[in-house]
Amino acid sequence: MQFARINDVTIHYQIIGGPADKPVLVFANSLGTDFRIWRDVIVRLAGDFAIVLYDKRGHGLSDVGQMPYSIEDHSTDLAGLLDFLSVKNAIICGLSVGGLIAQSLYQRRPDLVQALILCDTAHKIGTAESWNARIAKVEADGIESIVDSIMERWFTPAFRRPENIAFAGYCNMLIRQPVAGYAATCAALRDADLTEAAAKIAVPTICIVGDQDGSTPPELVLSTAKLIPNARYEVIKDAGHIPCVEQPEALTEVIRAFVDVVLHGEQA
Numbered sequence: 001m002q003f004a005r006i007n008d009v010t011i012h013y014q015i016i017g018g019p020a021d022k023p024v025l026v027f028a029n030s031l032g033t034d035f036r037i038w039r040d041v042i043v044r045l046a047g048d049f050a051i052v053l054y055d056k057r058g059h060g061l062s063d064v065g066q067m068p069y070s071i072e073d074h075s076t077d078l079a080g081l082l083d084f085l086s087v088k089n090a091i092i093c094g095l096s097v098g099g100l101i102a103q104s105l106y107q108r109r110p111d112l113v114q115a116l117i118l119c120d121t122a123h124k125i126g127t128a129e130s131w132n133a134r135i136a137k138v139e140a141d142g143i144e145s146i147v148d149s150i151m152e153r154w155f156t157p158a159f160r161r162p163e164n165i166a167f168a169g170y171c172n173m174l175i176r177q178p179v180a181g182y183a184a185t186c187a188a189l190r191d192a193d194l195t196e197a198a199a200k201i202a203v204p205t206i207c208i209v210g211d212q213d214g215s216t217p218p219e220l221v222l223s224t225a226k227l228i229p230n231a232r233y234e235v236i237k238d239a240g241h242i243p244c245v246e247q248p249e250a251l252t253e254v255i256r257a258f259v260d261v262v263l264h265g266e267q268a
């Protein structure tokens with residue numbers, strides 16, 4: 001296991017493959033998850049890339065740290081981690097709040113970002129009312145009290161079968177996040193609006209969404225893609241909000257094709 005002290009927070013991260021001569025792919029995960037959600041994607045990419053995974057503050061094995069949080073706090077952590085690792089000019093793949101962190105990282109530290117893979121995310125996610133209601137619920141009754149409604153957003157009915165052991169595992173992952181870190185990240189989501197910043201993105205960008213995403217549905221992700229100059233847009237079939245878990249093969253193909261164009265240009 002690898003840990004770094006970044007902005008007074010212990011951050012859990014992992015590097016797979018040396019950053020020496022390979023393009024660097026950085027993965028930022030979503031609310032209520034840790035970096036294990038990327039496993040089935042990275043096993044398909046490892047070898048061709050240096051891969052950086054990390055648990056954002058308040059999640060996984062990283063510290064909760066000082067509250068409140070903003071999206072800028074999260075992106076400052078990611079910038080600090082990449083500086084610590086001497087990574088520059090990476091391809092940043094962010095899922096949901098991880099996609100907001102990726103956009104914010106580009107806004108604040110464009111030297112760190114070669115391209116953006118924005119997965120099931122948007123320039124703005126949810127409303128103040130919906131985030132405040134969620135914060136109040138988890139602070140009063142724990143994350144268990146929202147697990148069923150969140151799973152309906154994360155996964156399709158086909159994945160949510162009771163006999164699917166992976167479904168049970170991802171329920172555990174959500175429930176085991178610290179309430180304080182979860183609620184603070186909900187507040188950061190509530191306060192984040194990257195609409196103006198999206199129009200200024202000037203690196204290759206792809207927006208990807210599961211066709212049954214219940215949190216950032218295809219129409220929302222498409223509206224973000226339309227804000228970002230020259231952004232591509234792809235839909236993953238038979239996936240909810242977390243295609244890296246539900247459709248890792250299809251998602252990896254889209255990522256690989258996009259990264260090929262970023263690194264080598266359009267094929268004739």
Ligand SMILES: O=C(O)CC1=CCC(=O)O1
Pocket residue numbers: 029030031032095096097098125150153189215241
């Ligand atoms: O929990 C959800 O509703 C899904 C989600 C929204 C932002 C994020 O990171 O995950």
